[in-house]
Amino acid sequence: MKPDYKNWVPNGMVYGFLGATGGALILTLIFGVEGIVGKVLLVITIVLALMTLWMFLMHRAFSYNGSRQMSKQIIDGVSAYVKIPDGGKGLDVGCGSGALTIACAKKNPNAQMVGIDRWGKEYASFSKTLCESNAEAEGAANVSFGQGDATKLGFEDETFDAVTSNYVYHNIPSRDRQAILLETLRTLKKGGTFVIHDIMSKSKYGDIESFAKKLKDMGYEDVRLVDTTSGMFMNKFEATWMGLSGSTILMGKK
Missing domain, CATH: 3.40.50.150 (Vaccinia Virus protein VP39)
Known part of the structure; x- marks a missing residue:
């Protein structure tokens, strides 16, 4: 039996941002980037993507099973x-x-x-x-x-x-x-x-x-x-x- 100390950046948090990014991307593709709505959605998608990447890197650094630990x-x-x-x-x-x-x-x-x-x-x-x-x-x-x-x-x-x-x-x-x-x-x-x-x-x-x-x-x-x-x-x-x-x-x- 091994301890499970989880991660200080929970999986659910990473997956949540990933899902939000995917949803924003789909809406951007639907509306296109020509109009104001499309441009706003594109910006939101980029911001969410960067946040997702940041969360992923944090999750990897804090993992008890990774190399950084x-x-x-x-x-x-x-x-x-x-x-x-x-x-x-x-x-x-x-x-x-x-x-x-x-x-x-x-x-x-x-x-x-x-x-x-x-x-x-x-x-x-x-x-x-x-x-x-x-x-x-x-x-x-x-x-x-x-x-x-x-x-x-x-x-x-x-x-x-x-x-x-x-x-x-x-x-x-x-x-x-x-x-x-x-x-x-x-x-x-x-x-x-x-x-x-x-x-x-x-x-x-x-x-x-x-x-x-x-x-x-x-x-x-x-x-x-x-x-x-x-x-x-x-x-x-x-x-x-x-x-x-x-x-x-x-x-x-x-």
């Missing part, structure tokens, strides 16, 4: 920073298919990992059942999964010895993603570690460097921002065409 590289890289004391407990926010939760559990076999997600329709192929199946396939018995909301976590203050997340918060519609970070950090015990990887560009997070300084002023220790687009997980060119510019790990200790 960027998602596996990122999961392995982020989990390497997650340290949980024996008997402790860690939280993974937005666990998806369970990849990061399970990787952290395997690197900390004497601790427990909890993965939460809302498993929305945008990623219908991800589910609690899939996470549990992947954990079983990986032989990770020290994990559990449940429904959760990153903007309002159902845990008391200082519950976990480590908190982590990977490419989650930028997907949440919000004017203040720094507040989401603080909600996650609220559940971290004194002395616990945090490792959060996301697209922390100014347009999505505001001034993340000022936020890191704010955490230090609040008493957090060893707060660091690690750029993951300069060869760590990807190069600048990949980050640009994939829309991942600004990918950064925010890490430290409470």
Whole structure:
């Protein structure tokens, strides 16, 4: 039995754009390109075709079965920073298919990992059942999964010895993603570690460097921002065409 972590760009998303491109092309052929309607349809067809190509290339790069395997590289890289004391407990926010939760559990076999997600329709192929199946396939018995909301976590203050997340918060519609970070950090015990990887560009997070300084002023220790687009997980060119510019790990200790 092998784990199935799916793809961060789901098949349905690629096929959806492919189908839309095909439909637009058929309409373009029907109307022709002489009139205004035909010209508009042609432009729409070209745009959809480019989007489909972009989706396909992203899907190939993130595939666990392909040669690039960027998602596996990122999961392995982020989990390497997650340290949980024996008997402790860690939280993974937005666990998806369970990849990061399970990787952290395997690197900390004497601790427990909890993965939460809302498993929305945008990623219908991800589910609690899939996470549990992947954990079983990986032989990770020290994990559990449940429904959760990153903007309002159902845990008391200082519950976990480590908190982590990977490419989650930028997907949440919000004017203040720094507040989401603080909600996650609220559940971290004194002395616990945090490792959060996301697209922390100014347009999505505001001034993340000022936020890191704010955490230090609040008493957090060893707060660091690690750029993951300069060869760590990807190069600048990949980050640009994939829309991942600004990918950064925010890490430290409470």
